[in-house]
Amino acid sequence: MSRAASSKPLRNVVDYDLLFDCVHCGLCLEACPTYAVSRSEMDSPRGRVYLMKALADGRLELDADVTRHLDLCLGCRGCETACPSGVHYGRLIEDARAYVESNYSRGWLDSLRRRLIGAIFPYPARLRAILAPLRVLQAAGVQSALEGIVPRPMREWLELLPAASRASVVLPQALTEPSPDATTVLVHHGCVTRVLAESENINTERLLIAAGYHVVQLENTVCCGALDLHSGNRTRALEFIRTNVRAITRRGADSIVSAASGCSTAIAEYGLLLKDDAELAVAARAVAAKVTDLSSLLLASNRVAMPEFRCTVTYHDACHLAHGMGVRDAPRTLLRSIPGLKLVELNEADLCCGSAGSYNLTEPAMARALAARKAENIAASGADYVVLANPGCEFQIGAELRRRGAKIRVAHIADFLAMVINQGTAARGESR
Ligand code: SF4
Ligand code: SF4
Structure with a gap:
């Protein structure tokens, strides 16, 4: 459905034209996890598209209620694959999140929590430093005791922390050199994965080497930008993305994979995210086109x-x-x-x-x-x-x-x- 020529958004909430792709059929509802749990229309993709349009048209104010429904979206994109009308929901919710972060004043606790996450998680050195005392408690076997005495929100964060020993199984390094014409694969090590699940990076690389690929890494890996894109911090996301595009282009590779599928998807969208960047639009498109996944590469080599x-x-x-x-x-x-x-x-x-x-x-x-x-x-x-x-x-x-x-x-x-x-x-x- 195309937008009427006279229709203009009052506020720049999202790419307005994209909202008109939604024909309100509701076929996405059962694919939406938050709708599956709450059964509330406003916690469904269709409801959220309605909220975004009402905000853009000035029919709705950005209050606590609207923010709540948008916050509750997981950005999982289950609605995109269920939608017969091709609604670009992922782009819509990322734009809406950026609008919320610029235009809504959160309570101090919510703000603090979000600031802490944003200040720590994209930076492996900071995350390691914060986790160091917890790793000591884990090693001493008193993490469960600690979980029993801290307030519930903190306990739930602690419970998510994987055991330090989870990374114990790694493939031995292959001794064979790749052939000179081997496909070069760049493994993006991410930020959180490097600290909490490094075995996934190591095993991804070693499996690819065993499959005959020439594996390369970036000299300095920075966050792919996904964490910021999903939380509405578009300015810093674009800084990370530009750094990655320059570094990946310099390094050169035929394919790009990440052990974290959220990172892979973010990198696959660099072309779209930097489409108006005079310096990097072409390079970003080239980087995005190279993203694939470990399983597909292993099957392709069959070695x-x-x-x-x-x-x-x-x-x-x-x-x-x-x-x-x-x-x-x-x-x-x-x-x-x-x-x-x-x-x-x-x-x-x-x-x-x-x-x-x-x-x-x-x-x-x-x-x-x-x-x-x-x-x-x-x-x-x-x-x-x-x-x-x-x-x-x-x-x-x-x-x-x-x-x-x-x-x-x-x-x-x-x-x-x-x-x-x-x-x-x-x-x-x-x-x-
Ligand atoms: S992204 Fe996921 S949680 Fe958000 S509306 Fe779509 S299906 Fe629902
Ligand atoms: S399936 Fe697509 S077109 Fe139908 S309501 Fe959901 S988002 Fe809109």
Whole structure:
């Protein structure tokens, strides 16, 4: 549907024309996690598109209620893949978030929490420094005691912290050199992943090397900008993005992957985000076009022989990989290629687990409701492992499974494949 020529927005909330793509059919509602939990129209994609248009038209003021409904959106983009009308919901909500942050005064506690997240998470050195005392308490085995005495919001943050020992399984470094004509893959190490799930970066690189790719890294990795884009801090997001475009272009690569699918999707949108940048628009488009994912590259090379591993696995679709990049089949095909492994489909596999970047830190109640729903579906699958392709999902689902005392293990696909290969190598060694 095209916008009437006389219609002009009163306020610059979002790209106004995009709002007219929504035909209010409601087909996105059941794909929306917040609607699935609340059953409230204003917590659905259609309701939020209505709110954005009413704000832009000046029919609605940006008050606490409107902000609440927009804040509660996970930015998961489940609505985009469900929408038959091609509504660019991800772009709309990112613009609306930037509008909220510039035009709405949050309460002091909410502001403080958001400022802390923004000041710490994109900077690995700061995050490491903040976590250092907690790591000492973890090592001393008193984290649970601490969780028992701190206020509830802090306890929920603590519960999300993965064990320091989670990173213990890494593939040994391959000794073979890639062939001179090997495809060069740049692995973007991200910011939070480097601190909390470095094994995912290492295993991603080593799997790619084992598959025959020439793997390169950036000299200095900065945040991809996703955290700021999702929280409405567009100015700093664009600074990070420009730094990344320059660094990636300088480094040169045929393909770009990240262990965090939120980072991959953000990089895949650099072309769009810098389309009006006189200096970097062309380079940003070139960078964006190179983004792919680990599973697709491993399948394309078909050079990593997977040993037998007898277990039942279910696969959780990380939102940005499934809805943002459209990657659903490749990880499943890769898992099915492991002899002895039985892959069972997860009910609501592509419904957000509530992690969504820093959402589980700012919206803990909705995040917990979604984690609980995910954990129940995982339990019903009867699997031994739930495999996924995003560190945030690992922390969120892992915390919920620990709270429930569930035995099922959660693993990033790079760590899972590394574990399978290592066990196969160990078994071969024993049988000699
Ligand atoms: S992005 Fe996710 S939470 Fe937000 S409206 Fe769309 S489906 Fe719902
Ligand atoms: S499915 Fe698309 S067109 Fe239909 S209500 Fe949802 S966003 Fe609008």
